[in-house]
Amino acid sequence: MAAARPDPQPRRAATRSRAKRADAVATLRGAAGPRSAEKGGAQPWRKRVAHETTIVQAAERVFAGAGFGGATMAEIAKAAGLPKPNLHYYFGSKQALYRAVLERTLREWLEPADCIVATAEPREALERYIREKMRLSFARPYASRVWANELLHGAPELRTTLVRTLRPLMRRKVAVIDQWIAEGRMAPVDSSHLFFTIWAATQTYADFEVQICAVLGCASLDRAAQARATQHVVSLILRGCGLS
Amino acid sequence: MAAARPDPQPRRAATRSRAKRADAVATLRGAAGPRSAEKGGAQPWRKRVAHETTIVQAAERVFAGAGFGGATMAEIAKAAGLPKPNLHYYFGSKQALYRAVLERTLREWLEPADCIVATAEPREALERYIREKMRLSFARPYASRVWANELLHGAPELRTTLVRTLRPLMRRKVAVIDQWIAEGRMAPVDSSHLFFTIWAATQTYADFEVQICAVLGCASLDRAAQARATQHVVSLILRGCGLS
DNA sequence: CCTACTTTTGACCATTTGGTCAATTATGCG
DNA sequence: CGCATAATTGACCAAATGGTCAAAAGTAGG
Numbered sequence: 271m272a273a274a275r276p277d278p279q280p281r282r283a284a285t286r287s288r289a290k291r292a293d294a295v296a297t298l299r300g301a302a303g304p305r306s307a308e309k310g311g312a313q314p315w316r317k318r319v320a321h322e323t324t325i326v327q328a329a330e331r332v333f334a335g336a337g338f339g340g341a342t343m344a345e346i347a348k349a350a351g352l353p354k355p356n357l358h359y360y361f362g363s364k365q366a367l368y369r370a371v372l373e374r375t376l377r378e379w380l381e382p383a384d385c386i387v388a389t390a391e392p393r394e395a396l397e398r399y400i401r402e403k404m405r406l407s408f409a410r411p412y413a414s415r416v417w418a419n420e421l422l423h424g425a426p427e428l429r430t431t432l433v434r435t436l437r438p439l440m441r442r443k444v445a446v447i448d449q450w451i452a453e454g455r456m457a458p459v460d461s462s463h464l465f466f467t468i469w470a471a472t473q474t475y476a477d478f479e480v481q482i483c484a485v486l487g488c489a490s491l492d493r494a495a496q497a498r499a500t501q502h503v504v505s506l507i508l509r510g511c512g513l514s
Numbered sequence: 515m516a517a518a519r520p521d522p523q524p525r526r527a528a529t530r531s532r533a534k535r536a537d538a539v540a541t542l543r544g545a546a547g548p549r550s551a552e553k554g555g556a557q558p559w560r561k562r563v564a565h566e567t568t569i570v571q572a573a574e575r576v577f578a579g580a581g582f583g584g585a586t587m588a589e590i591a592k593a594a595g596l597p598k599p600n601l602h603y604y605f606g607s608k609q610a611l612y613r614a615v616l617e618r619t620l621r622e623w624l625e626p627a628d629c630i631v632a633t634a635e636p637r638e639a640l641e642r643y644i645r646e647k648m649r650l651s652f653a654r655p656y657a658s659r660v661w662a663n664e665l666l667h668g669a670p671e672l673r674t675t676l677v678r679t680l681r682p683l684m685r686r687k688v689a690v691i692d693q694w695i696a697e698g699r700m701a702p703v704d705s706s707h708l709f710f711t712i713w714a715a716t717q718t719y720a721d722f723e724v725q726i727c728a729v730l731g732c733a734s735l736d737r738a739a740q741a742r743a744t745q746h747v748v749s750l751i752l753r754g755c756g757l758s
Numbered sequence: 759c760c761t762a763c764t765t766t767t768g769a770c771c772a773t774t775t776g777g778t779c780a781a782t783t784a785t786g787c788g
Numbered sequence: 789c790g791c792a793t794a795a796t797t798g799a800c801c802a803a804a805t806g807g808t809c810a811a812a813a814g815t816a817g818g
Binding site for chain 2: 334335336337338339340341415418419421422423424425429432433436437440457459460462463464465466467469470471473474475477478480481482484485486487498499501502503505506507509510511512
């Protein structure tokens with residue numbers, strides 16, 4: 271996760287035809303900010319990262335709009351403003367590109383859980399967690415939809431990731447909630463299912479936005495509506511946990 | 515909606531090539547039980563309905579598993595145990611078949627809301643509503659997923675349905691909740707958002723089953739696990755509504 | 759049996775789509 | 789400059805896919 275970028279290395283050239291694809295994904299994984307200890311104006315791979323990011327963002331939008339099967343590489347290319355073979359140059363295949371999108375999302379998705387720790391105040395921690403989830407839902411609806419779409423279809427690409435990454439994390443978080451309950455600091459809810467409910471209640475604003483807007487009779491949720499939604503989810507769940 | 519079936523009429527034959535498609539959808543719409551006032555052993559269209567049902571069920575499974583774009587008519591045909599042109603005979607196109615699946619789901623989806631009426635006891639009505647939604651989620655996961663998938667991708671097929679059918683219904687239900695709140699019979703929650711939360715919390719068990727199973731570490735939710743989930747959602751939301 | 763119909767089905771087609779290639783152009787470096 | 793490597797891109801291809809058709813096979817009523 272924190273692995274430093276492999277810098278502008280010749281990227282292990284084989285006959286090239288086979289070598290190009292592969293690890294563009296790895297690039298994105300640690301692309302956050304290792305611009306530090308490099309030489310002077312390291313612009314060679316700067317452009318590469320920029321392109322990869324452009325592509326992944328375009329792909330995110332297109333995959334969100336049509337699903338994996340419905341999205342086409344041509345459409346993604348158009349959305350990214352690049353010729354199609356270029357996508358294949360950076361990400362060997364449609365599937366690899368899709369994976370890159372999912373991987374990027376997963377990291378962002380797990381982050382908010384950091385505030386669920388035993389030493390925290392239950393009410394404060396949960397409220398913060400829910401608010402952060404709501405914020406993500408409104409800020410990155412496409413990412414949420416790609417993720418939802420993947421789960422919806424049985425998670426063919428990240429079933430193992432769910433078991434190997436999400437599950438261990440959740441075990442720890444669930445233990446924290448259970449401890450809070452044991453200490454009588456909140457009502458005895460089922461901690462695992464509490465997370466499922468929070469995920470569902472928050473992400474529904476990204477995933478099923480059309481339905482919500484159709485019912486509310488608005489084209490999209492403005493700032494005020496987002497705040498109202500957030501307030502609703504926070505207070506409903508906190509009260510449900512006996513934390514009002 | 516209650517329109518009687520057009521019985522084994524010559525089904526307005528034009529040059530046939532163009533006539534065959536069309537209204538298989540209409541058939542399904544009112545196919546519930548008009549077996550009543552017909553003549554004797556009305557078996558001619560009996561088989562037709564059976565086939566249409568078979569096809570729609572197969573389509574539901576396949577669409578749920580791959581989305582509209584990812585599903586193929588060939589796959590649906592195989593799942594239905596019929597040759598591909600047969601599907602086109604009953605439902606003119608892939609899109610029409612998809613619509614038929616969605617339409618069937620919508621009816622089932624709206625039904626549980628019948629118990630939300632002003633004269634009912636809030637606690638009892640809401641609990642019943644939630645339980646019914648949970649039951650549907652476990653009983654018809656494929657339908658839920660097709661629906662979710664459609665919403666996820668912007669509801670291209672049923673945006674108008676949402677506005678013309680779901681919205682009016684919800685206006686009435688929301689009014690009921692608001693009345694209950696005004697009468698001081700439950701906590702002052704945002705009634706529209708309460709529905710969004712209930713939908714999300716219940717349908718997550720169908721839509722994101724893989725994620726839930728991955729976290730819980732089980733292959734699928736057995737009866738006991740389903741009961742636990744249901745109990746969790748019911749008590750969390752009721753308490754959230756001040757109805758414990 | 760015969761006529762008129764609905765239904766079934768194998769063979770087929772035009773289009774779309776993921777992916778490839780080879781040729782070409784940038785780019786870094788000695 | 790000149791070499792090597794990375795990046796770009798127009799042209800292409802094989803496979804998959806939604807949809808069509810016409811011939812064949814039921815099926816009901818006269």
